[in-house]
Amino acid sequence: ELDASDDSSARHADALVDSSDASELPRSFVRPPALEPAMVLLVLYVKAELENIGSIKFPANLQYCFDVKDAQSDEEKKGVYLCADEIAEIDGSKGDANFVMRFPDCKKQCTVTFTDVKGVTRDEYTEEDSGTFVPIRAFDCRGLELTNWTPNGGLIVRSKEGTVWEDVDLGADPDGWFEYCEKQGESVGITELAFEFRKQK
Template structure:
């Protein structure tokens, strides 16, 4: 059961932070761990739970790949989970936030507990929350446009921009 982390990077202009709420619908492509089969644009939300067939457990996402004997599952990992306490990767990391201090660098924003399926692509459709350096909060932000996202903070008289959004998935240890 690997823990797979979503690492995000972005170029920020007058942005204090990007927040990924616990209620975020994460849109991903997932690949079966033992083959090349991919399910595109699935949605996983840490607030939704489904019963795993033929099991006593639940999961935030369930899929049965063609030819597979068992269902594959994924769960969103929350920060207080005991298995995470000794992970060096998490030292100084706040899940669900891409801070200004990480600009241009990969930063861990979410962790998925994967069993039989792993994320391979992320679609940053949100909605996300962006806070400007002036303190204005922008709700329902979609970061999927290749040209980036731009708004204006009238109170601070400055443009607020996010561009060059990239991602990678890595096993978290």
């Protein structure tokens, strides 16, 4: 003879057997969806000391050199180049990104896509910004993190009087970048270059 608890257990078991709707099954019976790499929006902030410099321009097609790290491990890859003008397809997806790679021990591809954050990022560092961090560019990162930026040319520098230098490499000399502006009749320079990545919510 079954007591009340036995009868309840039997009815529960019958319900599981008879049910054909997965939504009625306990969660443990439902197969979870495949997980996609989590998205992290990283913003590159830049700081420098400007001497007689009006602005530093970061062109839309600037090629950035970054070190990247697998978001799921300590594996790193140094010196990868990213450019907003380059488009790569993502395996098994109709989407694309500006940079696609796969770490040796990772099954899924990692991607980076250039983006702008309205009201936050801007492509110019001005004399008024000297000595402060300014958000320059944002990157939609999936499956990896950006850990280091190495300036490698392509910047456009303008003096206070309008003299322009193109393809400037702020990473060529650790002491800084220096020139002479004939319009101003004095030297110009960019020193104390620094950067950091911040997560944008």
